[in-house]
Amino acid sequence: FKGAKNLEIEFPDVAASPERGKVLFAENCARCHGNNGEGVYNADKSGYTYPPLWGQYGYQPGSSMHRVIKQAQWLKSNMPYDKVQLGKPYLTDKEALDIAAYVNDDSVHTRPNPKTLDYPDKMGKPIDYAHSPFNDNFSEEQHKYGPYKPIIAYWKKQGWKAVY
Numbered sequence: 586f587k588g589a590k591n592l593e594i595e596f597p598d599v600a601a602s603p604e605r606g607k608v609l610f611a612e613n614c615a616r617c618h619g620n621n622g623e624g625v626y627n628a629d630k631s632g633y634t635y636p637p638l639w640g641q642y643g644y645q646p647g648s649s650m651h652r653v654i655k656q657a658q659w660l661k662s663n664m665p666y667d668k669v670q671l672g673k674p675y676l677t678d679k680e681a682l683d684i685a686a687y688v689n690d691d692s693v694h695t696r697p698n699p700k701t702l703d704y705p706d707k708m709g710k711p712i713d714y715a716h717s718p719f720n721d722n723f724s725e726e727q728h729k730y731g732p733y734k735p736i737i738a739y740w741k742k743q744g745w746k747a748v749y
């Protein structure tokens with residue numbers, strides 16, 4: 586979406602729900618990206634009209650789209666493509682988080698090039714980059730789906746700035 590900046594998300598007290606996200610995906614996203622996230626090729630098959638969101642042609646694990654908070658911020662300002670307007674989000678923050686959780690649920694969706702997801706700098710590692718080790722004792726599950734507020738609060742208490 587040209588000119589669209591990621592929008593801040595207000596975090597709910599509960600974890601993002603891939604189950605709820607699945608329902609929301611069917612309602613808001615499947616008409617372009619397909620029920621199986623496969624996307625749609627353009628007429629001469631040189632590329633995609635609607636990019637695939639998972640599967641062998643989807644984006645890679647460890648990319649920023651693979652992070653639930655980051656994707657939710659992006660969805661808020663960019664999707665659904667036909668409904669959102671510049672500066673006028675269509676999805677609520679909670680819906681964006683639930684949908685991002687579903688799209689990025691690796692227990693139901695595969696991705697190309699599963700690679701080592703090590704992150705060079707633990708202090709600069711985004712809290713939703715859900716691959717240990719972390720600078721805290723929260724689980725990979727909580728880093729991925731939240732609730733994020735306790736993680737952010739913990740980091741703040743240490744005098745650190747949580748990145749996401």
Ligand code: HEC
Nearest residue numbers: 586613614617634635636638644650660664665666667684
């Ligand atoms: C009307 C068609 C349409 C609908 C509905 C739609 N999208 Fe998209 N989507 C697009 C197009 C076109 C692009 C590529 C545009 C771009 O890159 O800016 C895209 C790109 C994306 C990307 C980036 C993929 C990548 O590899 O970078 C994601 C993620 C995404 N959409 C998720 C969603 C989700 C989740 C929903 C439902 C909330 C949704 N889209 C609804 C058309 C649609």
